[in-house]
Amino acid sequence: MMKTLISAALLAVCAYSAQAAGLVVQLTGPAPVRFAGYALAEARGYYAEEGLEVALRRAEETAPFEALARGRADLAVGTLPVALLAREHGLPLVNFAQPLAQPALRLTCLDEAGVKGAADLRGKTIGSRFDGQELALTAWLNRLGLVDDHSPAGVSVLRQWPDAADMLRQRQVACIVSHSFAAPPGPGTVTLDPAIQGAEVLEDGLYTLQENLDDPEMRERLAGFLRASMRGWREAARDPEGTARLILGPDPDEGVLQRRIEELRGIAALLSNSGRLDEAGYRRSVDSLTAGGPAAVLRDAPRGAFTHAISDMAAAQGQDGDRSAATR
Structure with missing residues (x-):
């Protein structure tokens, strides 16, 4: 894109x-x-x-x-x-x-993936649409000192499905990019806000x-x-x-x-x-x-x-x- x-x-x-x-x-x-x-x-x-x-x-x-x-x-x-x-x-x-x-961008993550806050993203897989929102996500990851290099010390960013919540349900990813104005996928999830790290865009x-x-x-x-x-x-x-x-x-x-x-x-x-x-x-x-x-x-x-x-x-x-x- x-x-x-x-x-x-x-x-x-x-x-x-x-x-x-x-x-x-x-x-x-x-x-x-x-x-x-x-x-x-x-x-x-x-x-x-x-x-x-x-x-x-x-x-x-x-x-x-x-x-x-x-x-x-x-x-x-x-x-x-x-x-x-x-x-x-x-x-x-x-x-x-x-x-x-x-900004409305957030990350919605599975509790069972061990993500309680942004510090827990290391080593995790994240779903993101590649329509420009990946740039804001990259800026956030940079603030956290995380690189999308598919390593245990970084993160892995995958293309998000049209039904992003289904990626969570099928455990394809630990987190998906979401928006504050949209309803969360359901119980067992936590929502992270980049503003906490001063990374809002x-x-x-x-x-x-x-x-x-x-x-x-x-x-x-x-x-x-x-x-x-x-x-x-x-x-x-x-x-x-x-x-x-x-x-x-x-x-x-x-x-x-x-x-x-x-x-x-x-x-x-x-x-x-x-x-x-x-x-x-x-x-x-x-x-x-x-x-x-x-x-x-x-x-x-x-x-x-x-x-x-x-x-x-x-x-x-x-x-x-x-x-x-x-x-x-």
């Missing part, structure tokens, strides 16, 4: 001209709760109230930042480790907002290319998109059942519906109020990603990788009263 993304990053960035007041947004996935706020903003007409025609592209074959690199999107939802690694390899990505203010943020931030008209669109999106996220937090029904469609399976409601309640606790990136959280993330010597995710701390200009513009225009979405 990372080779594909980096290859895309090294392509000449294609010129992309959206229609007037139009924005193409590449979402991340596959968990639907991760794009619930955007779907709700679209369904309620919040983007239209900002004068925007927004096309939300679900994550399928195209990785979020590959869509930007290939000129197929104006902005993308993606995780900080992947964004900074792509930037390090030449793609001029800039974070202009951080709707998910707190920010996840879903909004990214665009530097050339878009140099365009005054595009900056206005991005600010409007952020206002409407945060309005959608706040409503999703207030009404998790209604939002779950929206993203699932008519006549959803009752069990799936209840799981989505609980996930939305969990993700509500992670949301930013305005979408403005917390610089302290960003610095902690970069510290984690640059730790680990030769095994570090990033070689160096990036420069110019984020801006507050768009979130500050969105807030200022809302305070001035010329955008109703920001005040509702």
Whole structure:
């Protein structure tokens, strides 16, 4: 996945001209709760109230930042480790907002595997999806002084099955990567939080290319998109059942519906109020990603990788009263 993304990053960035007041947004996935706020903003007409025609592209074959690199999107939802690694390899990505203010990544481990805390991970096998989340996991392991070398002194990281909990049930791994907003696999497990080791890494943020931030008209669109999106996220937090029904469609399976409601309640606790990136959280993330010597995710701390200009513009225009979405 990372080779594909980096290859895309090294392509000449294609010129992309959206229609007037139009924005193409590449979402991340596959968990639907991760794009619930955007779907709700679209369904309620919040983007239209900002004068925007927004096309939300679900994550399928195209990785979020590959869509930007290939000129197929104006902005993308993606995780900080992947964004900074792509930037390090030449793609001029800039974070202009951080709707998910707190990281959700966790490890869920079997009690019987002898894992009571992060210190017990040595020699264990861990399941992880290789869609970018392995970078945050690597940063955490680096903090613990553990290397993925399949040795008794390190750890073994395997590709996680679609039904990750089944890997635990079948004792294929001692731990799986999980998220704080998802229900745990069941009894007999313990959940580990990277924040205990100071290894938390920010996840879903909004990214665009530097050339878009140099365009005054595009900056206005991005600010409007952020206002409407945060309005959608706040409503999703207030009404998790209604939002779950929206993203699932008519006549959803009752069990799936209840799981989505609980996930939305969990993700509500992670949301930013305005979408403005917390610089302290960003610095902690970069510290984690640059730790680990030769095994570090990033070689160096990036420069110019984020801006507050768009979130500050969105807030200022809302305070001035010329955008109703920001005040509702």
